[in-house]
Amino acid sequence: MNLSPTDTRHPAAIARRDFVKASAIAGGGLLLSALFPSTKAAAATKGSSIFAPNFYIKIASDGLVTIISKNPEIGQGIKTSLPMIIAEELEVPWQNVTVEQAGLVLGLKGWQGAGGSGATPGHYMDFRKVGAVGRTLLEQAAAQKWGVPVAQCQADQGYVKHSASQKKLAYKDLVDIAAQLEVPDPDSVTLKDPKTFKLLGRRITGVDNRAIVTGQPLFGIDQQREGLLHACFVRCPVFGGKPRSANLDTIKRMSGIVDAFIVEGTDDAFGLRPGVAIVARDTWTTFKAQQSLQVLWQDDNASQHNSLLYQEQASQLAREPGQELRSDGDVEGALASAEQVLEATYEYPFLSHTNLEPQNTTALYQDGVMQIWSPTQNAINGHGLVKELFQLEDDKVKIDITRIGGGFGRRLMSDFICEAAAIAHKLEGTPVKVTWTREQDMQHDYYRAAGWHHFKGAVDAQGKISAWSDHFVTFGLDSTEKTGRGAGISSDEFPIRFVENARLSQTILSTNVPMGWWRAPGSCAIAFATQGFIDELAHQAQRDPLQFRLELLGPDRQVAPAGKRGPDYDSGRMKNVLQLAAEKASWGKKLPKGRGQGIAFHFSHRGYVAVVAEVTVAPNGSLSVDKLVAGVDVGPIVNLSGAENQVQGSLIDALSAAWQQEVTIEGGRVRQTNFDDNPMLRIAQSPQIEVHFDQSDNPPTGLGEPAFPPAAPAIANAIYAATGKRIRSMPFSKTDLTWT
Amino acid sequence: MSQHTLHINGQNRTVDVSDDTPLLWVLRDHLGLVGTKYGCGKGLCGACTVHLNGAAVRSCQLPVGAAASGKITTIEGLARNEKLTPLQEAWIEHDVPQCGYCQAGQIMTATALLASNSKPSDSDIDAAMSGNLCRCATYTRIRQAIHTAAKA
Ligand code: FES
Ligand code: FES
Numbered sequence: 001m002n003l004s005p006t007d008t009r010h011p012a013a014i015a016r017r018d019f020v021k022a023s024a025i026a027g028g029g030l031l032l033s034a035l036f037p038s039t040k041a042a043a044a045t046k047g048s049s050i051f052a053p054n055f056y057i058k059i060a061s062d063g064l065v066t067i068i069s070k071n072p073e074i075g076q077g078i079k080t081s082l083p084m085i086i087a088e089e090l091e092v093p094w095q096n097v098t099v100e101q102a103g104l105v106l107g108l109k110g111w112q113g114a115g116g117s118g119a120t121p122g123h124y125m126d127f128r129k130v131g132a133v134g135r136t137l138l139e140q141a142a143a144q145k146w147g148v149p150v151a152q153c154q155a156d157q158g159y160v161k162h163s164a165s166q167k168k169l170a171y172k173d174l175v176d177i178a179a180q181l182e183v184p185d186p187d188s189v190t191l192k193d194p195k196t197f198k199l200l201g202r203r204i205t206g207v208d209n210r211a212i213v214t215g216q217p218l219f220g221i222d223q224q225r226e227g228l229l230h231a232c233f234v235r236c237p238v239f240g241g242k243p244r245s246a247n248l249d250t251i252k253r254m255s256g257i258v259d260a261f262i263v264e265g266t267d268d269a270f271g272l273r274p275g276v277a278i279v280a281r282d283t284w285t286t287f288k289a290q291q292s293l294q295v296l297w298q299d300d301n302a303s304q305h306n307s308l309l310y311q312e313q314a315s316q317l318a319r320e321p322g323q324e325l326r327s328d329g330d331v332e333g334a335l336a337s338a339e340q341v342l343e344a345t346y347e348y349p350f351l352s353h354t355n356l357e358p359q360n361t362t363a364l365y366q367d368g369v370m371q372i373w374s375p376t377q378n379a380i381n382g383h384g385l386v387k388e389l390f391q392l393e394d395d396k397v398k399i400d401i402t403r404i405g406g407g408f409g410r411r412l413m414s415d416f417i418c419e420a421a422a423i424a425h426k427l428e429g430t431p432v433k434v435t436w437t438r439e440q441d442m443q444h445d446y447y448r449a450a451g452w453h454h455f456k457g458a459v460d461a462q463g464k465i466s467a468w469s470d471h472f473v474t475f476g477l478d479s480t481e482k483t484g485r486g487a488g489i490s491s492d493e494f495p496i497r498f499v500e501n502a503r504l505s506q507t508i509l510s511t512n513v514p515m516g517w518w519r520a521p522g523s524c525a526i527a528f529a530t531q532g533f534i535d536e537l538a539h540q541a542q543r544d545p546l547q548f549r550l551e552l553l554g555p556d557r558q559v560a561p562a563g564k565r566g567p568d569y570d571s572g573r574m575k576n577v578l579q580l581a582a583e584k585a586s587w588g589k590k591l592p593k594g595r596g597q598g599i600a601f602h603f604s605h606r607g608y609v610a611v612v613a614e615v616t617v618a619p620n621g622s623l624s625v626d627k628l629v630a631g632v633d634v635g636p637i638v639n640l641s642g643a644e645n646q647v648q649g650s651l652i653d654a655l656s657a658a659w660q661q662e663v664t665i666e667g668g669r670v671r672q673t674n675f676d677d678n679p680m681l682r683i684a685q686s687p688q689i690e691v692h693f694d695q696s697d698n699p700p701t702g703l704g705e706p707a708f709p710p711a712a713p714a715i716a717n718a719i720y721a722a723t724g725k726r727i728r729s730m731p732f733s734k735t736d737l738t739w740t
Numbered sequence: 741m742s743q744h745t746l747h748i749n750g751q752n753r754t755v756d757v758s759d760d761t762p763l764l765w766v767l768r769d770h771l772g773l774v775g776t777k778y779g780c781g782k783g784l785c786g787a788c789t790v791h792l793n794g795a796a797v798r799s800c801q802l803p804v805g806a807a808a809s810g811k812i813t814t815i816e817g818l819a820r821n822e823k824l825t826p827l828q829e830a831w832i833e834h835d836v837p838q839c840g841y842c843q844a845g846q847i848m849t850a851t852a853l854l855a856s857n858s859k860p861s862d863s864d865i866d867a868a869m870s871g872n873l874c875r876c877a878t879y880t881r882i883r884q885a886i887h888t889a890a891k892a
Contacts, residue, residue: 073839074839075837075838075839075840075876076838077838203835204835205832205833205835206835206837206840208837208840209831209832209835209836209837209840210824210832212831212837212840212843212844213815213824213828213831213832213837213843213844213847214775214815214816214818214819214824214828215773215774215775215776215814215815215816215844216775217774217775218840219777219840219841221774221777221778222774224772224774230769255741255758256741256758281769282757282761282765282769282770283765283768283769283778284757284758284761284762284765284769285758287781288760354875355839355841355875356777356779356785356787356839356841356842356873356874356875356876357777357779357839357841358778358779403839403840404839405777405839405840405841406839406841406875406876407839408875435778437781438779438780438781438782641835642835645835645838645878645881646838648877648878648880648881649838649876649877649878650877651877652877652879652880653875653876653877656877674780674782674784675780675782675784675785675873676782676784680873680875681877681879682870682871682873683865683866683869683870683872683874683879683882683883684866684867684869684870686877686879686880688880689880
């Protein structure tokens, strides 16, 4: 579907109600176009005279409905769930709906990306409204045709019915009339009563599933074009290094090689990096040529960076005071008067995103236009970088968003798009696809930052936490002032605000390792530390870990963030999911030594999730995670199948990362290369999973991330219950779990 | 560079590539059969799984020359005349995919499993499927879908 701007009226002429428009389709049918999300779109038009709808519904004259999906599909199910919201309000049978992926649309302030579990909360109401506008238009069309009041006309699954006369008309017979009507104000149309929903909350299988199981070309790496060439882009193994010279002539003489050249690149760690491009007739030839490529790299002093050195620095700094982020009550006084102070350091490593589809992008530079096909979570970012690199006008860079073989935050960065664009620019007129090897993918990621938490804590005679202190040691990219992307901590981090005497401080180590947002940024690691130390305090207080947590959460209430920075923390919702998970997992059941249960919870991305883990540890230390039971409250569920899939995947992903994965730095480069030295969980190790939703009456929120953080601490706490061994560092495989 | 004739999905296809080219890249870059995926290139992830004479093999580890004598089936060749196999149907019914990238390889391995063991237990499934990674961790549903297909 063509998504070009369609209206260039003066901005003042575009009123709020005009954010949904109706028009006739040539040859018959109704086209609804809209600007969403509407509030941001309203702001966007202030500076722009372009009505650039990012969203369409087309009801063709055969009654089939096409809905545009504007956000990238990374496996979070958005291409199915957002159109479901429209279809529900539009009252069309789901089997009549086709979903098409939109490319990048310019002129919008609303982000057309995938990240932050933001798409569901950001679109739910707007999408219901646009669906309801369509339904209302069709009802009005029927009323006009029959000459009856619209109130007597009822849309029902592709038809409008008039109950008094038993008449009904199919949408296909109404679309041409509807296209001529004045569009009702989206804020005034009547939305359906959720009790009457026919689609939302049901299990709906993914719209691309048939194409996936038959191997159709969907992904970025599957792009094929007439005359396509294949390329690789080799960077310095040491972060930040630049090529000075390379044996390009040797490479160019190899069979199947079309070209090889040095790309100067930029100093922007998130843009076009310096490297060597090799272009060939197929991907394999580019991989082979890499083996023969010899480059003289200039890497200054970066090669001094080393994980062991970081470990030494951090362990020492963690015990010293850091920069205070927040301090409540009198932590020192409470610690001084405590009968016993617990002190422990938790730590976790750098992680790679390891999308199963390696980074890739296809580009063609022709007639002054850079056309890009990319598996990107953040097309607008790639657009901006490419525009700047080649001094192109806004509309001279076009990005098609393909299906994405795993996001997890990696593809919020656009380095790989820049590489493809740089090569395409040089090969003007020829389409080229850059494909990374797995080794390049693992060694040139934007990593989840490693971190350390040095805790001090105490419990009082009533078994309550009387003091909590967390000194967080993290990383900055060549900085001791500013944390790397995804490497920060919120000064509201739980249990801050729930403990009277609480302190959070921070120290930033400088590294050359580029960092990036990784599924549930911050939370994905911090929950392991905080929920582990809370467990230690529960045992110190000789309290049941569930009861201890319920009391820590306290009475049901909304706890406001400092400085109104985020959503309130609803302690009641968290207690509900804790109790739900505990009940479903038969929390507290008697288990023999070597088996144990652990519990943990975490609030992130507006979602409330608690997990109970059940593990078996053999005397020889071998671990089996038997079962993970999750209690989840993200409000009403849009697609039950998709939602459950996200939780199942998040829990296993969390186990995989916690148990086995790490990225270590040696000589300024990543040591790990592939799935043999950085293993991913396999099916035989994957536990039984149970997912229970508490569908509270709150606005629906996203589920790509919030189920991840509580899984690892629940497992570590279960291992403690089974063996008495407290795991304070990831990956778990490094802790000796033998017992007698 | 030399000519190789391959028997793929019931058709003979001839390509001109260097002899050491893995079947994976012949399929993807020379024959337009991109359903078979690249994940690791080292036989570690299973994304590239195809059938050679009915057995599941890693096409990233199979030089084109070694594949020339056998019958190759790829994910594109499973369905006949638009009719999906019971396993493909079960995959849709259970909504197994998340990103979907690993799924062609999963389905090829599972298809070979069911051909040799029509009623696999959980541990049979674990043993047969352990060479196939899923970054999105859809393992729970992979097990369910294989059981459903076995009952079909
Ligand atoms: S690509 Fe062949 S096993 Fe991974
Ligand atoms: S579904 Fe994403 S890798 Fe398996």
